[in-house]
Every structure is written in C-alpha cells, then in structure tokens.
Amino acid sequence: MKRIIIMAIGVLMALALATPMALAQVGPGEEAAGTPEELAAAWTQWAYSKPVNVDSPLIGSYEGGPRCDGTPVSPTQVETWFLAGTSDGSKVVRTCTMPAQTQLFFPVVSAVAFPFFPGENKVNQREAAIGFIDAVENDPKLRMLVTVDGRKLESDQIVRATSPVFTLTVPEENVFDPFVKPNPPGVPAGEYKNASADGLWVSLEEELLLPGEHTIHFKINAPNVGFSQDNTYILTVVKGKP
Numbered sequence: 496m497k498r499i500i501i502m503a504i505g506v507l508m509a510l511a512l513a514t515p516m517a518l519a520q521v522g523p524g525e526e527a528a529g530t531p532e533e534l535a536a537a538w539t540q541w542a543y544s545k546p547v548n549v550d551s552p553l554i555g556s557y558e559g560g561p562r563c564d565g566t567p568v569s570p571t572q573v574e575t576w577f578l579a580g581t582s583d584g585s586k587v588v589r590t591c592t593m594p595a596q597t598q599l600f601f602p603v604v605s606a607v608a609f610p611f612f613p614g615e616n617k618v619n620q621r622e623a624a625i626g627f628i629d630a631v632e633n634d635p636k637l638r639m640l641v642t643v644d645g646r647k648l649e650s651d652q653i654v655r656a657t658s659p660v661f662t663l664t665v666p667e668e669n670v671f672d673p674f675v676k677p678n679p680p681g682v683p684a685g686e687y688k689n690a691s692a693d694g695l696w697v698s699l700e701e702e703l704l705l706p707g708e709h710t711i712h713f714k715i716n717a718p719n720v721g722f723s724q725d726n727t728y729i730l731t732v733v734k735g736k737p
Contacts, residue, residue: 503704532656535696538568538696539605539692541567541568543663543664543669543670544564544568546664546668556588557590559590559592562589576594577601579726580601580726584724587725588727590729592733593730594730594732595735596701596734597701599704600696601713602696603713605696606623608624609690610687610689611682624657630696631717635719636719638716645700653696656693656694657693658691658692658693663686665685665686674719704732707731708729708730709729
C-alpha cells in the first residue's frame with residue numbers, strides 16, 4: 496500500500512490517495528505575491544525549516560527568543576509576520592514581539608505533504624494535504640474560533656487556500672521525526688521539491704495591529720478527524736525591528 500506522510504499542525508496521518516490534478520510550481524527563491532496561496536507556501540517553508548532543539552515555532556509555550564521570529568525564510572512582496580500552532584496539539588500561550596506596519600498570517604489548521612515513501616509523487620501528496628483539510632471542514636462536530644483582542648473574527652475572514660507546489664527544506668532534528676519513528680531514520684534532512692500545503696488561514700492587516708499589546712487566540716476541534724489546537728499569542732507590536 497502506498498504511504499503518504501502528511502503533517503498537520505497537531506497530527507500526522509498515513510493515507511493512500513492518488514488523484515491527478517493540475518499543479519502550479521514555485522521554487523524557494525521565487526517571490527510570493529502575498530496571496531493566501533503563496534503565503535501558505537512561504538509559511539510552511541518557515542514553520543518546518545527550524546530545528547526543534549533550537550528555534551522551531553511549533554514547539555510548546557515560550558516567551559521571546561528565536562521561536563518568536565516570524566520573519567519568512569522565503570521572500571514575499573508584502574511585509575508579513577507569521578504565527579504558528581503546535582506539532583502535538585497541546586494548549587499553549589506564547590509572548591512575542593512583532594514589528595508594526597506588518598501583515599499577520601497564520602493557519603487555524605494546515606497540512607503539508609511531500610514525497611517520502613516509494614510510490615509517492617507531487618500529485619498524490621498534494622491530494623493528501625487537500626484531503627485532510629477537506630476532512631476537517633466536513634467534520635460535523637467541527638468547532639473553530641479566532642479572536643483578536645477578544646473580538647471574534649467572522650468565518651469569511653478565515654480563508655481556505657492551497658499552496659503551489661514548492662521546495663521544503665527539512666533540518667536535522669525536525670518535527671517529523673517523532674511521527675515517522677519507529678521507521679528509522681525518520682525524515683532525513685534535505686530539500687524536498689514537491690511539497691504541498693493546504694489549510695484554513697487568517698490574514699490580519701496592519702490596521703488591526705497598531706503599536707501596543709494585542710492578544711491573538713485561535714482554536715479548533717475536529718474530533719472525528721482527531722485534530723485539535725488551542726493557541727494564544729500575547730503580541731507586543733513595536734515600531735521598527737523587534
């Protein structure tokens with residue numbers, strides 16, 4: 496049976512999917528235009544490129560430090576700052592500083608898939624990521640909430656977006672290892688050129704994030720899929736580089 500690694504923020508699943516579809520392509524050095532689809536690729540490159548023992552933003556609660564650096568690793572044509580969920584679904588509170596006059600972009604749920612096992616390719620990996628988010632959206636018990644300073648965002652402010660195919664750089668001691676083992680050596684470090692990401696994304700424009708302190712809370716529960724998140728960021732927005 497074909498096996499597909501799909502890493503959602505909080506869950507890893509093995510799926511068997513193969514559905515042809517048209518694919519766009521974006522490389523690691525190409526600029527993203529700032530659309531949700533292209534920012535989804537840039538966000539995923541940022542989130543999964545960090546070693547878990549150094550500065551992965553996906554791990555636990557934290558206050559300041561390298562895990563708070565939401566600067567994209569891939570260029571974007573908009574000033575953007577990223578936030579992350581967790582790799583294990585644990586409830587977290589994070590205290591960070593971010594620059595003013597910056598768009599904030601993050602997933603309520605996202606999934607990334609890339610060829611790793613024999614028989615996998617960019618087509619079935621893309622379909623795997625899409626299929627997982629379909630399952631989350633179609634969960635009849637789905638509950639989702641995003642608030643900014645206590646104000647609930649409306650559902651039309653949470654956008655479903657599928658990235659172009661892109662190159663994902665995986666470091667040593669990466670977040671995939673615990674989910675692949677006991678199938679050593681986990682996911683080897685290197686560049687995986689046919690990754691795809693899908694998710695439900697939030698983009699907050701700079702007008703909502705004036706200098707000062709803000710609280711961003713995003714949580715989701717899809718019990719039939721076995722997925723949940725509960726993340727709180729206490730952000731201090733400052734002029735200039737934090």
